[in-house]
Amino acid sequence: MNSKKKVGKEIFLKINGKEETVFCQPGETLLFVLRNRLYHTEVKEGCGKGDCGACTVLLDGVPVDSCLVLAYQAEGKEILTVKGLGTPEKIHPLQKKFIEKGAIQCGFCTPGQLLSAKALLEKNPKPSREDIKRAISGNLCRCTGYKKIIEAVEAASKA
């Protein structure tokens, strides 16, 4: 019989304004816990090692690759995923401009792009094109549709 105590603990997270408690094991990434334990599948898994930005979430308002954050490190912090940004009924201005400008092709990078753009506009409401490029430089678009994404962020900043 294995009498060893199960490794892990309950951690408290605040996701899109909602308080959640979830059992995690040490070493599990925030990305894994969001997707596999809490079914926040709007957070996309791309490379899994910090190269692509598909799994970007805002952690206390700051964009991070959720594959490079351990769930234990996110304890007590506020997490924003794209589902917390807007809903079909109440769409966020960035989402509106992404749709208008056709800044979505396959859509896989879109959650991350939107969250990086949101963090940019919070910090710098009137960014230059260069500022926008820099802000989304950690979000790869496999369809290479960067031009429209940059235009959408620019349009949202002017709206």
Next chain:
Amino acid sequence: MLRDHLFPKTINEALTLLKEYKGKARLIAGGTDLIPEIREKEFDFEVLVDIEKIKKLRSIREESKKIFIGSGVTFTELEENELIKAHAQVLSQAASLMGSPQVRNRGTVGGNIVSAQPAADGALALFALDAMLEIACTKGIREIPIEKAYLDIGKSIINPSREILVGIRFEKRKKGEGSNYQRVAIRKAMALPILACGVFVKSIDRSIASARIAIGPVSHTPFRAREAEGFLKGKSLSAETFERAGEIASEEVNPRDSRLRGSSIYRGGLSAVLVKRGLEGALANIG
């Protein structure tokens, strides 16, 4: 397998934990290098000791003659800090060019050193600043020059299962001093440097009193171009001087042929260009 992940609040508490676990615990800072290794199950520790909640490691402060940077300071914090901009342009620039915003928001300057990659942007800048490292273990604190902290690719003298890199110190900028960072990569973000170079210059009366040039990756560790530095001493500030210093640097570096970064010949030539641009940039930064 990982058994636990702990968050000590002080350096002493962290050191005690490392000692208690007798080499089975490992420090984690930003985790941008370590977490992918954990994911790939390439590790042999059982417990993570996280430095995030140790306040002393998270600060940048001015001492009487030096600037102190806690090892847990992130690249974003470095890039945006006014003291760093004023005293160490080379470090501010290097921090702004590393990785992506997401990686800069997590990755720490201490991790950049302990990971010991020869082209680490933070480390190259700190080589140019001739920084000192403060390292703590249960026996006490020691200070070593950053250059002495490197053993080989990915191997530093700091053992993250036994000791803690507390922080980094370098001298405040004085009159006549300036620094600059140059980096060439395939893209501007999320790309390893083909070549990068940190430069520090001290000038007196239109001539160079001293210079420090750090280049990477051209060796197993960040490389100080000492022949070029020696040549520059006492020379007048001129385009020819900078050109010649670049040529000398390109002769003393030994970059490998790399499918990722380019040929040895190309990167040797690039060394000359980046040293020249770095010297020009450092000169424009002189206070």
